[in-house]
Amino acid sequence: MNRINQVIILGAGNLATQLAIALNDAGVDILQIYSRTKESASALAQRVNANPVTELNKIQKNADLYIFALSDKALQPVLDQLAIPIGNVVHTAGSIPMDVFENYSENYGVFYPLQTFSKNRKVDFSKIPICIEANSEYFQEDLFQLGERISDNLHEINSEQRKQLHLSAVFTCNFANHMYSIGQKLLAQKEVDFDLLKPLIEETAAKVQEMDPVSAQTGPAVRFDEEIMTKHENELKDIPDFQKLYRFVSESIFKMHSNKK
The missing domain is CATH 1.10.1040.20 (ProC-like, C-terminal domain)
Structure with missing residues (x-):
């Protein structure tokens, strides 16, 4: 049974766009899309039937998973502005360690699709390697179950790898x-x-x-x-x-x- 069914995505860039579309197509409920600009948040939210958000204090607290698909330099400032705790969280970055979330959430990890993305070029997510890391076996199982809904190419990869x-x-x-x-x-x-x-x-x-x-x-x-x-x-x-x-x-x-x- 899938324990992750409702997701909030923080970010509206290339990766966030294609990941949101893939999850939505797989039946995952995207509750909100956060972006600093109303234009970006609204454009992606409209594509995945979500609500656009431009203020961090307006982010709902009831999602099964919060996906931080932000640039490396934007992740820490956003975390610092969010209330603690913030629920189950992952980021999608290649170079940021998992423990960036250590003081922010009980369950945290990484959900890293290894591909080059553009907003308006749809990709076949079923072939994309998704590299997963989690701070517990329980949460890792959740992330693998989520990954299986969009890709046939899942890997357990630690932060150094x-x-x-x-x-x-x-x-x-x-x-x-x-x-x-x-x-x-x-x-x-x-x-x-x-x-x-x-x-x-x-x-x-x-x-x-x-x-x-x-x-x-x-x-x-x-x-x-x-x-x-x-x-x-x-x-x-x-x-x-x-x-x-x-x-x-x-x-x-x-x-x-x-x-x-």
Whole structure:
């Protein structure tokens, strides 16, 4: 039997939006959406049949779970303004330890969906890894039951593991996307469509589903082909930051492959 059926979500950003939609679609009753701005709170609340709230003292005290889907820097100030105790609580952050709630609630934990989110791009939550941590076996069972309603990919991950997972995600997602942005900018200089790179991007992502990333690595940096690399760096002479980045990443690739031999 599910013990978590009524939820209040604090936050209305990208992750909060997609998580609220997924929970609502799974039959979870979203009572309220809190945001500092009325526009954000109302926009998400309307999508999940909830009530928008912009004042912390207006948050109901009868929810089964309070999900803090806030930015890292916003979490502590919001906690400090809330009345104690505040019921069962989780946050959704990758780098914040679970015990941030230690003095605020009897049952607390982490409900961390590992994915990149945008407000208006719906995702298939059933495939998203949800990393769960709780301060008791009883509450962990509750969180796993909640997770099973929206995902087939649940994991028990502690705070230290999650911190490393988040760091790895920054490299594999945020940094990789920044490289896409650089590629788009370079192509735009020559009026070449970025769509030409999309099959390459898709194949690169597909390869690591079947191979480990080190074995999947290709390109001039693996063999440290100075002739090609120098040509590329010369092409970047008018963009010194990109030129330095190209050299640094190339050297990092070569060093990793030299060490594996």
